Each structure stands twice: as structure tokens, then as C-alpha cells.
Amino acid sequence: MNYHKDGTPYWIDISISPVFEQGEVSKFIAVERDITERKHLELALAQDKAAAISHGQQTENLLYLSNHLIERKCADVLEKNDSDDVNQRVVNGCHLVRAINNHTKQLSKDGISSELPSKRVLDESLRALVQHISWLATNDGFAFDHVNQSDTSELVISSDFDALTCVVFNIVLLATLQNRPEAITLESRCDIGGDELKLAFELVIDDEGHTAQFIQGLQSASNIDQSTLHQSASFAYSRAVHLLRERNGYEVWNISEGKSRFNVSQTVAVIENLRATDDNTxxxxxxxxxxxxxxxxxxxxxxxxxxxxxxxxxxxxxxxxxxxxxxxxxxxxxxxxxxxxxxxxxxxxxxxxxxxxxxxxxxxxxxxxxxxxxxxxxxxxxxxxxxxxxxxxxxxxxxxxxxxxxxx
The missing domain is CATH 3.40.50.2300 (Response regulator)
Structure with a gap:
């Protein structure tokens, strides 16, 4: 490494080759190449690698804590109990809350934020939802298509929107657990009015109506025989629907043409419209x-x-x-x-x-x-x-x- 007169570093690669005359080395030829840009790229890659390793270690800690401090407690709460065991269920729930609190404290000690951000970039949240459903489609072997009817870029909204995407994802998850669908189509659209945005999803599941029937059974408190995984997904769906309704959202479903159809929507606050504030972006x-x-x-x-x-x-x-x-x-x-x-x-x-x-x-x-x-x-x-x-x-x-x- 060398330095320019202004103190900035630069890198030079020197290759030396001998020149032979009558079988003997008579001189050497040296070629210099400026490899500063390559070195900068190597340093950037090294930094990315270090960041990835650090993130991986934090993720391992999260997985360990989740598996050993929370998962067993969740299993205790979700485990089928007779009506006589209500007190035990409450005790198990208290243990779960305590485990989550300890988990949160550990995250804070490790410098990892466990709080949900107060705002979301709408486009990024939609993209994450689509990627998660695409992953399910790849693993479960059903066709998936997403149609976005609106320009959702550059919109920053409140994180209350998480309840809406959670409802949509858990409907899809329940569909895959209940009966493998042939295909799923997700259509998203949004309407902006002042400082509010109404985001709506239409979810069409080609499954002969099984998912809609199953969710109808959940909401009518029918006694449906479920596996532990079913229970977990059902609990997550029910909780997400509860939060959605608290946040000015709703979900309706019906069965037509042999398909389960869900309409889920919510009105959320638009914190910032980056496209409106910077037309030159x-x-x-x-x-x-x-x-x-x-x-x-x-x-x-x-x-x-x-x-x-x-x-x-x-x-x-x-x-x-x-x-x-x-x-x-x-x-x-x-x-x-x-x-x-x-x-x-x-x-x-x-x-x-x-x-x-x-x-x-x-x-x-x-x-x-x-x-x-x-x-x-x-x-x-x-x-x-x-x-x-x-x-x-x-x-x-x-x-x-x-x-x-x-x-x-």
C-alpha cells in the first residue's frame, strides 16, 4: 500500500518477469497495475462478511432462547387440557409470560432491539409477505401469484399494518395445513385519503372451500380435532384477527366456484409519503x-x-x-x-x-x-x-x- 500526496491510500500490484538472452537472464521487466478499486471491493466484501457472521451469531442466540425458553412454555399452554385443568393452563401461561420477559431482557442486554418499529415502509412489508407465501408455495407445491393493483412504493405507514399481513399469512398457513391447495392468488390494492391509507387484500384459495369451512369452525368455537401445529397456527390467526379488528380492520370470507375467498382490509396512518415530499427521487x-x-x-x-x-x-x-x-x-x-x-x-x-x-x-x-x-x-x-x-x-x-x- 502507498499513499498519495494528500494522504489517501492506493494499492499497486507489481509483477516482475525475467528476460533471457542466449539462455541467461539479461534483465527484468516490471509491470505495475493500480489495484485500488479491487482492494476497496475486497475490503467492502470483508466488512459484509463480518457483519453477516455477527448477525448469524445473534440469530443463533435468538433461536436458542426461543427454542429452550419459550417453545416448551408455548407447548404447555397449547396442550389439550380437560376443563378441570384451567388453573394449570393459567399457571403455564404465567410461565410463558415470564419466559418472554426474560427473553426480552436478554435481547436488550445483548444490544438487540426486541421492540417493533413504530413505522414501516409499506412496499418492504408487502414484499416480505409475498416472499413468505412464495416460500410456502415452493415447499408445499402449489401455484402462487401476487397482483399489486396500486403503487405502494415510497409510503411509510404505522406498524399497525402488521396485524393485517399476519392475518393473510396465517390464512395461507392454515390452508396448507388443512388441505394442500392447488393454487393461491393474492391481490393487493390501496387507496390514500389525506393522511390515511386503506389497504385491502383479496385472497383466493383453490381448495374446494376447505379453508373457509375450517376458519368458520374456528370462529364458531367448533370442537375441531387439531394437531399441535394446527393449534399454533389457529391461535396465531385468531390473535391476529383480534388485533386487526381493534385497529379498524376487518376480514370476511365466502366460498364460490369451489374456492375459499377472503377479503381482508385495514385503514392505517400514513406517516410519510416520500414520493410526495421528493418528486425528484x-x-x-x-x-x-x-x-x-x-x-x-x-x-x-x-x-x-x-x-x-x-x-x-x-x-x-x-x-x-x-x-x-x-x-x-x-x-x-x-x-x-x-x-x-x-x-x-x-x-x-x-x-x-x-x-x-x-x-x-x-x-x-x-x-x-x-x-x-x-x-x-x-x-x-x-x-x-x-x-x-x-x-x-x-x-x-x-x-x-x-x-x-x-x-x-
Whole structure:
């Protein structure tokens, strides 16, 4: 490592090769390369790794405490008891409360916040809900589709919204436990009025109506034979519904065409509308599975003045992120796991008709890939390794093209 005159460090890589003349070394050739940018990337990766390890250790502590201090207490409370054992159930409940309090104190001692934040970015909460249901769909083998009818990006709302997403998720969980559904569709929409927002979900479960019948039995206090897992999910659902109703929300269900249909909605306070307070915010989504490439693209974009940047690591995440939140520009890699950038571009432009400008940033220099990207709706295709000037010019051309198309 060396230092410039102003004190900033820089790194030089020196390679020395011998030159032979008549079988003997006559001289050496030294080549110097500035590897400062690579070193910065390595340091950033090392910091990310250290943070991940630290987070992993904290997570292990959480899991240990949850498993050994709380799980057994929950089992005691949820365990079937005769009516004569009401007092024992109360005692078990007190033990559970004590265990949770001890757990909370330990978290505070370890510097981990156990309090729910007072506000949520709506788009992030929706994305988390969709990801959790997608995980269930993958593991249980049913089809899942999410349709977001509204632009939920840049809205910061009160955390009371958690009760609503909890109800939706537990309905899906009960559906998978009760009878594996063929398919589940989730449609979300929101209406803003002043400083309030009404968020509504319509959940359609292709299960011959079993989930709706089961929940009707729960709410009518029917004596349904349930496993411990059923009991846990039922308890979580009932508690979430109770909280939802306390917070100006409601849920209704019916059975039609052999499907369980749920409508769940809630009115929450809008704490801040970032889009309204900053009309000049330019949002960028980077879809790239290579960590180093993501860092490089992020640094390049920030050097060009773009600060609001989100990143995803595959085409599926790019599709969900772009559907649930507005982006002015998407930088799309091609070869990614789960779904390629080419497929994601096709879905976004030809099926969902998003307005975001898409620039393909790929190492695939084949004419076939280039023409496919352009045919599916990408504005530009640029090739790796990407230079700052190359990226800047592509962005300007894409935005100018996008404005021209909208005007026409």
C-alpha cells in the first residue's frame, strides 16, 4: 500500500518477469497495475462478511432462547387440557409470560432491539409477505401469484399494518395445513385519503372451500380435532384477527366456484409519503447475482448521482420488486438463478407493462441475446465490464427514449 500526496491510500500490484538472452537472464521487466478499486471491493466484501457472521451469531442466540425458553412454555399452554385443568393452563401461561420477559431482557442486554418499529415502509412489508407465501408455495407445491393493483412504493405507514399481513399469512398457513391447495392468488390494492391509507387484500384459495369451512369452525368455537401445529397456527390467526379488528380492520370470507375467498382490509396512518415530499427521487433497481458486480454497479450509479438504489439477486426477485414498487430504471443482468434477466424483462414489459426503463447489463455478447432483450422491451444493452461513460450514455439514451414513447 502507498499513499498519495494528500494522504489517501492506493494499492499497486507489481509483477516482475525475467528476460533471457542466449539462455541467461539479461534483465527484468516490471509491470505495475493500480489495484485500488479491487482492494476497496475486497475490503467492502470483508466488512459484509463480518457483519453477516455477527448477525448469524445473534440469530443463533435468538433461536436458542426461543427454542429452550419459550417453545416448551408455548407447548404447555397449547396442550389439550380437560376443563378441570384451567388453573394449570393459567399457571403455564404465567410461565410463558415470564419466559418472554426474560427473553426480552436478554435481547436488550445483548444490544438487540426486541421492540417493533413504530413505522414501516409499506412496499418492504408487502414484499416480505409475498416472499413468505412464495416460500410456502415452493415447499408445499402449489401455484402462487401476487397482483399489486396500486403503487405502494415510497409510503411509510404505522406498524399497525402488521396485524393485517399476519392475518393473510396465517390464512395461507392454515390452508396448507388443512388441505394442500392447488393454487393461491393474492391481490393487493390501496387507496390514500389525506393522511390515511386503506389497504385491502383479496385472497383466493383453490381448495374446494376447505379453508373457509375450517376458519368458520374456528370462529364458531367448533370442537375441531387439531394437531399441535394446527393449534399454533389457529391461535396465531385468531390473535391476529383480534388485533386487526381493534385497529379498524376487518376480514370476511365466502366460498364460490369451489374456492375459499377472503377479503381482508385495514385503514392505517400514513406517516410519510416520500414520493410526495421528493418528486425528484430517481429509483434504481439492480438485478445481479454476482456480489462484486453489484458493488461495482452501485458505486458507478452513485458516482453518477443516483442514490436511491435497491438490489436483487435473481430474475424472480427483480420481477416481484418491480411489480410491487415503482422504479425509474432497472439494470438487468441476464444469466441469474431461478429466472434469467431475459425472462424477467419479457414478463415485466409484455405481461405487466411496467413503465421502468430497462438496461441489460450482461456479459452475453451474442447477437441473439441482444436482439431478444430489445424485442422484449429493454431500451439498451451494454456489455461487461461496464465503464462509467458507457453506463451514463446508455442511461441518457434510455430515458430520452422512454420520454419519447410516453409522449407519443
Amino acid at each position: 430517481f429509483r434504481v433497481l439492480i438485478a445481479e447475482d454476482n456480489k462484486v458486480n453489484t458493488i461495482v454497479l452501485t458505486k458507478l450509479m452513485k458516482s453518477l448521482g443516483y442514490e436511491s438504489i435497491d438490489t436483487v439477486i435473481n430474475g424472480e426477485e427483480a420481477l416481484e420488486s418491480a411489480k410491487s414498487g415503482y422504479y425509474d430504471l432497472i439494470l438487468m443482468d441476464n444469466h441469474m438463478p431461478k429466472m434469467s434477466g431475459l425472462e424477467a424483462t419479457k414478463h415485466l414489459k409484455q405481461e405487466h407493462h411496467i413503465e421502468s426503463a430497462i438496461i441489460a447489463c450482461t456479459a452475453d455478447t451474442t447477437e441473439e441475446a441482444t436482439q431478444a432483450f430489445l424485442a422484449y422491451g429493454a431500451c439498451e444493452v451494454i456489455y461487461k465490464p461496464i465503464k462509467k461513460e458507457q453506463l451514463s450514455a446508455a442511461i441518457q439514451r434510455s430515458l430520452n427514449k422512454d420520454k419519447t414513447e410516453k409522449a407519443s
